[in-house]
């Protein structure tokens with residue numbers, strides 16, 4: 001086995017290549033950016049909030065939402081005035097129709113589904129289910145921009161489809177929404193996005209140059225820790241859930257760079273990278289993600305471990321920066337009532353799979369995981 005190179009740092013987030021400024025604009029925009037009714041805000045949470053307004057979802061209305069969620073989408077729904085009624089996901093990470101049926105009361109107006117990690121839920125089925133029950137379907141494709149299901153773009157089945165553009169490309173921000181009634185355009189003043197673009201450029205260099213990667217690996221956790229602490233000191237909600245101003249437009253740099261960085265090979269390159277990791281690490285991958293459907297656009301590569309924090313720390317020493325997917329639920333979730341979601345939060349680790357990774361990078365990820373396993377520095381096992 002090749003010795004892992006601990007110096008270059010490989011992150012989940014796609015970095016921003018330095019040469020992007022010289023690229024030509026894409027001829028065609030992908031869904032939903034090619035739709036007249038599409039609106040783009042700074043973040044997906046802003047998109048959710050605005051589409052709730054246009055669909056007249058709000059005070060007194062209840063939405064059925066998964067207990068396994070990021071938290072910021074839940075905050076956006078609550079800020080829009082909705083009440084959340086949580087459902088547990090089944091082993092396939094899908095809602096269970098029978099359990100959902102039992103949650104329906106006259107106040108329930110919508111079903112919220114998440115296309116986890118760029119893998120599509122059976123959105124056509126859920127649209128029919130919603131139509132039968134007179135509910136709106138909200139598709140959260142925050143991690144599934146460019147994904148399709150049965151040949152149709154993810155996010156196009158529901159009454160609302162939401163996407164995070166910056167999770168697929170290394171742009172500073174960008175949350176898009178398509179809904180049956182288009183929401184208002186963002187009215188606030190756009191930021192430049194310069195600092196975030198700079199950080200994404202640094203990530204790109206850190207994945208290529210060991211000397212930068214080393215500094216990056218050292219300082220990144222310190223900066224993250226300080227950001228969280230600063231946020232708490234100001235008495236704000238956890239930084240990940242903070243709503244900000246829902247009228248925020250995408251930054252000037254996002255508007256400038258997005259048409260240049262869009263590439264119709266992105267989803268396929270992510271699938272190829274995913275297949276490479278799967279070939280070596282399949283025994284660690286939870287069943288719903290153990291094969292790559294044609295239409296998937298993988299956001300990250302999931303592995304199940306028992307001591308996730310330790311596993312992440314050991315990987316970081318080997319230059320691979322993973323993510324606990326998702327550590328903290330929204331504070332409104334009664335955590336103990338949803339044991340499967342709880343287990344997932346404690347043990348599902350996401351590894352990089354984005355389109356900027358080279359074969360050498362992918363091998364570094366495999367070697368790092370294998371090395372941690374061989375040295376028994378972390379234990380692996382099924383969670384769901």
Ligand SMILES: Cc1ncc(COP(=O)(O)O)c(C=O)c1O
Pocket residue numbers: 042043044045046069070072073114140142143164174175
């Ligand atoms: C499933 C899901 N929905 C919505 C969001 C909100 O995205 P944003 O941070 O762009 O508001 C996230 C963020 O990670 C997410 O993971």
